[in-house]
Amino acid sequence: MNPFANISKLPLPVEGKEVLWGFFGVFIIVYVVISAILLFHWRRYGMNNKNIIFAEAIFLVVSLSLFGIAFATLSNF
């Protein structure tokens, strides 16, 4: 028997899409806080090391790209 057969019949207190947007919002806040902590450490203790500057650039570019994809997919859901 498929244990997931009745998932779509479960009553939800709010619309499914609103829940997803809410979850996405919380995820963004947590991600921004951790990113700020990382950037603080790189700027304060990095000694202007070129590897850290490169890592910072890569981190921001990929993060923004993935957030863009997440936003686009959620918008089209």
Next chain:
Amino acid sequence: MLHLDPGEKIIIEVRKHWFVFFSYGFFLAVAAIAPFILYELYAHLFDFNIPFIGNADTLAGFAYSLWLLAIWISFFVQWTNYYLDVWYITQKRIIDVEQKRLFHREVSSIRFDKIQDITVEVKGLLATFLNFGHVSVQTASEDSQDFSMKSAANPERIRKTVFAQHNLVAERTQPVRIVEKDLNGNV
């Protein structure tokens, strides 16, 4: 922030070998592709379908994007702990910066004239071929802690640099004997 004396310059930076971080990176790479593997296993082994409301592809794409973001930030948190763990060897001293966790950082320094011995241990096949090992600096004082770094990259270079700087400092601090001579050169 690292505070150096006026005129003090960093000769080399010593970090753990990249292979130490590679194992964690590999684990994260596996975690990144794990959803595909798990989905294929689930679909083939149990022949079940999960009924999604709405467009299943876009929802899966959204979930996977968030999964990758979580992995990405986890990677950089670990990389920060790895990369900020460093020895700075200057002309005057060794500065040991130990980044234990994001909000736990220890900085100690030892001058070359306080160094008694330096030990390098390269153990195992991987360590030999990839050139990394355990470096330990013993101090002359009983009160201060010895410095050590596990899996340091290029340990022999570290040993040579420390010895060279130690010898330079020792030569500079040798006592000078003043000898008075008369006009004929007699003492």
